Amino acid sequence: MFDLINPSRIFHWIEKLINFINSIFFILLIIALMFALLLSPPDYLQGDSVRIMYVHVPSAWIGLASFTSLALLSIFSFIFKIKNLNLVTKSIAPIGLLFTLLAIVTGSLWGKPTWGTWWAWDARITSMMVLSIFYILLILSHKLIEQEDKANKVSNIIAIVGLINIPIIKYSVDWWNTLHQPSSIKLDGTSAIHSSMLLPLMLMLLVLLLYCALILLMKYKTEIIRIKKKNIKRI
Amino acid sequence: MIENFVLMNGYGLYVWLSFAITFLACGIIYYKTYKTLKKYEKEFIKEFDRLPESEKKVVLSKSKVASQVLATYNKSI
Numbered sequence: 001m002f003d004l005i006n007p008s009r010i011f012h013w014i015e016k017l018i019n020f021i022n023s024i025f026f027i028l029l030i031i032a033l034m035f036a037l038l039l040s041p042p043d044y045l046q047g048d049s050v051r052i053m054y055v056h057v058p059s060a061w062i063g064l065a066s067f068t069s070l071a072l073l074s075i076f077s078f079i080f081k082i083k084n085l086n087l088v089t090k091s092i093a094p095i096g097l098l099f100t101l102l103a104i105v106t107g108s109l110w111g112k113p114t115w116g117t118w119w120a121w122d123a124r125i126t127s128m129m130v131l132s133i134f135y136i137l138l139i140l141s142h143k144l145i146e147q148e149d150k151a152n153k154v155s156n157i158i159a160i161v162g163l164i165n166i167p168i169i170k171y172s173v174d175w176w177n178t179l180h181q182p183s184s185i186k187l188d189g190t191s192a193i194h195s196s197m198l199l200p201l202m203l204m205l206l207v208l209l210l211y212c213a214l215i216l217l218m219k220y221k222t223e224i225i226r227i228k229k230k231n232i233k234r235i
Numbered sequence: 236m237i238e239n240f241v242l243m244n245g246y247g248l249y250v251w252l253s254f255a256i257t258f259l260a261c262g263i264i265y266y267k268t269y270k271t272l273k274k275y276e277k278e279f280i281k282e283f284d285r286l287p288e289s290e291k292k293v294v295l296s297k298s299k300v301a302s303q304v305l306a307t308y309n310k311s312i
Binding site for chain 1: 243245265300
């Protein structure tokens with residue numbers, strides 16, 4: 001099964017996928033932006049500031065999902081000693097950090113008109129801040145530790161330890177009294193959000209997921225080339 | 236109508252800034268990732284060009300990645 005992520009086997013497909021995403025990305029982006037900024041209605045309480053949700057919520061979801069997948073891959077890598085998985089986790093980390101920071105910044109921009117403050121040491125916001133610190137530590141471990149094996153081990157440990165923070169982020173709004181509202185969309189499929197707002201939200205999520213896939217594939221391709229360049233005489 | 240769209244009933248600054256920051260950050264990361272990829276492709280080709288002809292043939296026949304990098308690089312220049 002793990003042969004499926006063999007760089008030589010999938011390199012050709014990476015190029016094809018990058019071209020495919022590039023070809024549909026801008027059309028989907030324009031459609032998503034039209035729905036998010038023009039066609040979706042303002043909220044009866046928050047007015048037009050609710051449109052920030054269309055970048056804030058997908059960013060937060062991607063930040064969380066990236067870390068979860070990164071930590072699970074680290075566990076697999078630890079158990080099965082598969083080096084290619086480390087290439088994938090190394091490629092996911094900067095994407096996760098980008099979207100976690102975007103969730104924090106856009107959340108702050110949403111907080112000012114909604115709560116009257118840019119920032120509060122609220123459980124959800126603080127735990128998201130902790131997530132970004134885990135991402136930074138992960139990226140730094142690869143930058144500062146020269147021995148690749150050691151760097152991979154350290155980053156795997158950071159990812160596995162950081163996994164504890166994910167349920168804390170998810171349930172922070174239920175466990176503590178927070179400024180942040182509880183989830184409007186639940187994992188079991190029940191939703192407190194009207195379809196006229198759910199559609200733009202899902203469209204923006206799709207666009208940002210495609211963007212993530214594009215960056216991940218480009219970063220993974222870069223990592224493969226870097227390794228092949230190092231070992232070119234051994235081929 | 237355009238004024239309403241821009242001002243968003245007083246929330247324009249927050250909404251536009253959120254979207255601008257998101258897409259600007261995504262654009263910068265895309266550009267940096269693309270540049271790094273091209274840099275490594277170029278370095279790979281340089282390393283490949285330094286090999287003697289006989290070794291080049293071996294590399295091309297054995298490594299799918301090498302032949303793929305060469306093909307995409309030649310297409311892009």
